[in-house]
Amino acid sequence: MKLRSLLLIAAVLCSTQVMAANSQQEKMKTCNADAKTKNLSGDARKSFMSSCLKADSGVASAPATQQDKMKVCNQNASAQALKGDARKTFMSDCLKKKPA
Template sequence: MTIVRVSLLAVALLLSTQVMAANSQQDKMKSCNADATAKSLKGDARNTFMSTCLKATASAPAASMPATQQDKMKSCNADASAQSLKGDARKAFMSTCLKK
């Protein structure tokens, strides 16, 4: 009888942990989606942003800047494309964005 109770308790703990992890991923998806919508991103720019946002760890929230220069360049380029910037306006935007 005790073995059955311990087994049921172990299964319940395992399932609750998986549910919490799923909720965490769902919350992250909602947050990233809301951020992308707020920035009015569409197409490839949105896909790039969502990918970067969803890969962010708990220690590095989605609102923080990308860790590497290459990631920063991709993010800034996607934002500039989303805003349809060209010429000097794009250069100025990229310069400011990369300095952050």
Template sequence: MNPIRISLLAAAVLFSTQVMATNSQQDKMTSCNADAKTKALSGDARKTFMSTCLSASAPAPAASVPATQQDKMKTCNADATAQSLKGDARKSYMSTCLKK
């Protein structure tokens, strides 16, 4: 292989590694935001949660995401009950929560 091809190959590998790291961080941010929203956090509680969530070495939000639809239903139902939602507000919340 000539030196130009080696240089181009090395640049491509470095670029793809950087893109994957950025996507991973974006995914983590999206997931942490969704969890904070589900928990209805605001103000200092949200800042603390986001800081902890984003600084975790493993994707912590992925561990809290329910694996099955039944688990998701239980989680959304518990969250709606904790927020004392009733009637149309509960239906709307459940619909949004179950689509995540």
């Protein structure tokens, strides 16, 4: 009976790991498609991908400190290749948002 229980637990753990891997693959596909749609390349693409993958996992949605929030907003502005007044406006709005 103990062996059967251990096998059941092992099967559940393995299936959970497979589902997590599939979830990560789906995130990567979605973020890649979004980056391609926005014609991003180089550092802007790297920044966008980082933000996108973190946002999907909930890490970037609620930065712990103002410095973290500034970093996330800056990455998102860079990913969108914003410059000048458009970047200032975006940063202002982004930093004013309440954490999710």
